[in-house]
Amino acid sequence: MARILISPNKYIQGKGELINIHKHIGHLGSSFLFIADEFVQKITKATIEESFSNSNSTITFATFRGECSKQEINRLKNIVIENKIDVVVGVGGGKTLDTVKALGYYTNLPTVVVPTIASTDAPCSALSVIYTEDGVFEEYLVLPKNPDIVLVDTQIVANAPARLLAAGIGDALATYVEARACYEANAIPMAGGNITKSAIGLAELCQKILFEEGVSAYLAVQRKTVTKAVENVVEANTYLSGIGFESGGLAAAHAIHNGFTVLEDVHHLYHGEKVAFGTLSQLVLENRPMEEIEKMVRLNIELGLPVTLEQMGVKEDVEAKIRKVAEAACAENETIHNMPFKVTPDDVYAAILAADSIGKRFVK
CATH class of the missing domain: 3.40.50.1970 (Rossmann fold)
Structure with missing residues (x-):
């Protein structure tokens, strides 16, 4: 292919x-x-x-x-x-x-x-x-x-609200995490065919820029100023993430985002804010090193992105609601099936609750 x-x-x-x-x-x-x-x-x-x-x-x-x-x-x-x-x-x-x-x-x-x-x-x-x-x-x-x-x-x-830039970073932080999973699974991205080394490289560069300069850019945009960090992060959010997701593939993070849309509790959140929590959940689902997960949590917190279900707006009947999210995330044509292993609603349910527990450790 x-x-x-x-x-x-x-x-x-x-x-x-x-x-x-x-x-x-x-x-x-x-x-x-x-x-x-x-x-x-x-x-x-x-x-x-x-x-x-x-x-x-x-x-x-x-x-x-x-x-x-x-x-x-x-x-x-x-x-x-x-x-x-x-x-x-x-x-x-x-x-x-x-x-x-x-x-x-x-x-x-x-x-x-x-x-x-x-x-x-x-x-x-x-x-x-x-x-x-x-x-x-x-x-x-x-x-x-x-x-x-x-x-x-x-x-x-x-000049736009800084929260929008942060949401874009939340969306873009999923790019490499999902592309890596798709590459490991030999999944077919939206672009079709096999995933190129270039797509993976762009996705990895996207993540590198966001970790190194995301907070600096966020703070600059709070003052409506354009710094080199802002230029780099806008490029990462818009171009690198765009190429990365389309040619690298989507996996669990966006599927979990889509699952959360069944809950009215989270409708006040931007797309990237929901994706950010979906990325944490995917990292748990993959059993990635705690160091990697905690690094993502810390960046989310500095950008005002949600790291707990309570911050997402899910405060009551949590278990029942997350069951619904997990079922929706595993729908027949969802991108979660691009993961390099079989994923069930029980797996997603457990990953979301575990991600919530990890996030709570960092929220005072």
């Missing part, structure tokens, strides 16, 4: 880089549709217009209505047709970017992604999560290619 690695055609990152967006994407076409919600337009529209002011290109703005649904994609598709658009550009968070990636696929147009937060590794991926108009998960849309260009203005990312 072939080894496969997938990635965006170009990744661009830097402080204040949005002002150069025309320079970076102007060659893709002459008519651009920028899609962003009202808040993001307030903080980016003037800069985008200035960047295009001396060009012959036409730009159109469409307001994203909040849900990556088939109805929203079709609405935007009509705008593309009416305005004879050459290039679609998404500016904002995960649902905006997923909508634009799907729109690019259905219109067969070049796709540009401009994330304004670094809370997940979704911007670089060839995947859109489709919901109903009411926000209920409907399906994963696996795309034939990654975005043509991903552009990250790190000052805009630093």
